[in-house]
Amino acid sequence: MPAIRHLAAATFLLLASISVTYAADPFARATVKAQGTIYPGQQITIDVDVFVPNFFMSPPQFPLFDLPNAVVTLPDSGAENLNETVDGESFAGVSRSYLVTPQAAGDYVLPQAEITFTYAAVPGQASPGKVTLPPTKFTVTAQPGVEAGGAFVTAARVGVEQALDRDTQTIKAGDSLVRTVTVTADGMQAMLIPEPSFDAPDDVRIYRHDPKVEDQRTARGEFVVGRRTDTVTYLFEKAGSYTLPAVEVHWFDPKSGKDETASAPAVAVTVSEAAASESVIAPPAPVETPRSAWAGIDWRWWLPVAGVAMAALLGAGWFLLSGLPRIQTHLQARQAKRENSEPAYFRRFEQGCRNGNRRTAYILLDAWARRADLGPVSEWLHRHGVIEAQRAYAAFEKSIFGKEGSAAPDVGVLCAAIARTRRSWLGKRQQDAPNVQFLAPLNPRWIGDTDFHDDA
Structure with a gap:
C-alpha cells in the first residue's frame, strides 16, 4: 500500500507539471477588426497578438504573409505591448496590425505563418520560441451591381479636389494650364486608389506628370487616410472655347450599400488669339537723287568692295547649304537616340x-x-x-x-x-557611379623643348 501511495503521488506531480508546462506555452491569436459586411476593395485590419510567459528577450518577427486575391501590408507603426493573466499565469504580449484589402468575393483564411522570437521560459535564460498564426477566417461579399459595372473601390468616404494654376479666362493660344486633382479615401491606402481618367478636347494637348501618393497616419502610426495627387498640363494650340471634362471617381459605400461618385467639376476655358508682334516701321521711301549727285562716286573703289561682299555672301550660302545635310543627320541621330533611351x-x-x-x-x-x-x-x-x-x-x-x-x-x-x-x-x-579623375603622367620625359611623354 505505501508503494501504491508513492506511485499515485508521483503520477499526480507529473500530471501537474505537464499541466503547468502546457499552460505556460507561448500562443498567438488573431482578431479581424471589421464591422458589418466586408466587400472587395475594402481595407480591414487584422490584429495579431503573441503572448509568452514571463517576458520577451527579443521582439517577435512578424512575417509579411501571402493571401491569395488580397493585398497584405504590415505598416511600420510601432508594436503595442500587452499584459494578460491566463489561468493564473502572467503573460507578456506584443501586438501588430496587418492591413488586408481583399480583391474578390469569397472566403479567406489566414495562412499558418510562423512568428519567431526568444523569451524567458526560465527567468534569466533565453529560450527560442515560435507560434503560428491561427487559421482565422473572414468572408468577403460581392458588391451589389458589380457585375453590371458597379464600383470596385470600397471606402468610408472618397473626396476629389482640384486646383488650377491660372485664370481660365486669360489664356492665349500657345499657353498652358496646369490642373492638379487630389483624391482622398478614408480607410484606403494611397497606392490602391485608382488612377483618375483625364481627357482633352480637340486642339488641346495633355501631358501627365508622375502621381504623388501618401498615407496619413495618427501620432501612434495608425493608418487613417490615403491621398493620391495627379497633375496634368493642357496646351492650347488654337483660340476658342474649350471644356475640360470633369474627373470622376466611382466608389462603393459599405454603410449605405450604394455606388457613389465623387468628382472634380468640368473646367471652362476661353482661349484668345495670341498677341501680334509689334509692327515693324517701314523705312522711308528713298529720295530720288539728282543725277548730279552720282557724278562724285568713285566707282573704281566701290566695285571691288561690292565684288568682295558678293563673294562673301555666296560663300556663306554655300556653307549653309553644304552643312544642312550634316545638321539634319545630327538632329535625326539625336532623335533616334532619345527614342531608344x-x-x-x-x-x-x-x-x-x-x-x-x-x-x-x-x-x-x-x-x-x-x-x-x-x-x-x-x-x-x-x-x-x-x-x-x-x-x-x-x-x-x-x-x-x-x-x-x-x-x-x-x-x-x-x-x-x-x-x-x-x-x-x-x-x-x-x-554609386565612380568618380573618375584623369591625372597627368607621373614621370614625364622631355623630348625637344616643349613636348613631353610618359616613360611608361
Missing part, C-alpha cells in the same frame, strides 16, 4: 498602363527591362523594390499567365509601384 522605353510602358491592356503593358515592361539591362523584373524588384511593388508585380504576372478567371489587378497600381522603384534605383545608381 531608357526613359523613352519607360514612358511607353506607362502609356501602356494608362491604356489598360495588361498584356500590352507586360510586353512594354519587358522591353524596358531589357533596354535598361535589369534582368528579370521580379529579381530586380526583390533587390530594389519595396514589398508592395513585389506583390503588385506577382499579382500582375498571375493575372496574365494564371488560369482563366483569375482576378485582374489594377495596372495603375503596378505602374506606380514600378515608377517609385525606378526612381529609387536611378538615384542609387547615380550615387
Whole structure:
C-alpha cells in the first residue's frame, strides 16, 4: 500500500507539471477588426497578438504573409505591448496590425505563418520560441451591381479636389494650364486608389506628370487616410472655347450599400488669339537723287568692295547649304537616340498602363527591362523594390499567365509601384557611379623643348 501511495503521488506531480508546462506555452491569436459586411476593395485590419510567459528577450518577427486575391501590408507603426493573466499565469504580449484589402468575393483564411522570437521560459535564460498564426477566417461579399459595372473601390468616404494654376479666362493660344486633382479615401491606402481618367478636347494637348501618393497616419502610426495627387498640363494650340471634362471617381459605400461618385467639376476655358508682334516701321521711301549727285562716286573703289561682299555672301550660302545635310543627320541621330533611351522605353510602358491592356503593358515592361539591362523584373524588384511593388508585380504576372478567371489587378497600381522603384534605383545608381579623375603622367620625359611623354 505505501508503494501504491508513492506511485499515485508521483503520477499526480507529473500530471501537474505537464499541466503547468502546457499552460505556460507561448500562443498567438488573431482578431479581424471589421464591422458589418466586408466587400472587395475594402481595407480591414487584422490584429495579431503573441503572448509568452514571463517576458520577451527579443521582439517577435512578424512575417509579411501571402493571401491569395488580397493585398497584405504590415505598416511600420510601432508594436503595442500587452499584459494578460491566463489561468493564473502572467503573460507578456506584443501586438501588430496587418492591413488586408481583399480583391474578390469569397472566403479567406489566414495562412499558418510562423512568428519567431526568444523569451524567458526560465527567468534569466533565453529560450527560442515560435507560434503560428491561427487559421482565422473572414468572408468577403460581392458588391451589389458589380457585375453590371458597379464600383470596385470600397471606402468610408472618397473626396476629389482640384486646383488650377491660372485664370481660365486669360489664356492665349500657345499657353498652358496646369490642373492638379487630389483624391482622398478614408480607410484606403494611397497606392490602391485608382488612377483618375483625364481627357482633352480637340486642339488641346495633355501631358501627365508622375502621381504623388501618401498615407496619413495618427501620432501612434495608425493608418487613417490615403491621398493620391495627379497633375496634368493642357496646351492650347488654337483660340476658342474649350471644356475640360470633369474627373470622376466611382466608389462603393459599405454603410449605405450604394455606388457613389465623387468628382472634380468640368473646367471652362476661353482661349484668345495670341498677341501680334509689334509692327515693324517701314523705312522711308528713298529720295530720288539728282543725277548730279552720282557724278562724285568713285566707282573704281566701290566695285571691288561690292565684288568682295558678293563673294562673301555666296560663300556663306554655300556653307549653309553644304552643312544642312550634316545638321539634319545630327538632329535625326539625336532623335533616334532619345527614342531608344531608357526613359523613352519607360514612358511607353506607362502609356501602356494608362491604356489598360495588361498584356500590352507586360510586353512594354519587358522591353524596358531589357533596354535598361535589369534582368528579370521580379529579381530586380526583390533587390530594389519595396514589398508592395513585389506583390503588385506577382499579382500582375498571375493575372496574365494564371488560369482563366483569375482576378485582374489594377495596372495603375503596378505602374506606380514600378515608377517609385525606378526612381529609387536611378538615384542609387547615380550615387554609386565612380568618380573618375584623369591625372597627368607621373614621370614625364622631355623630348625637344616643349613636348613631353610618359616613360611608361
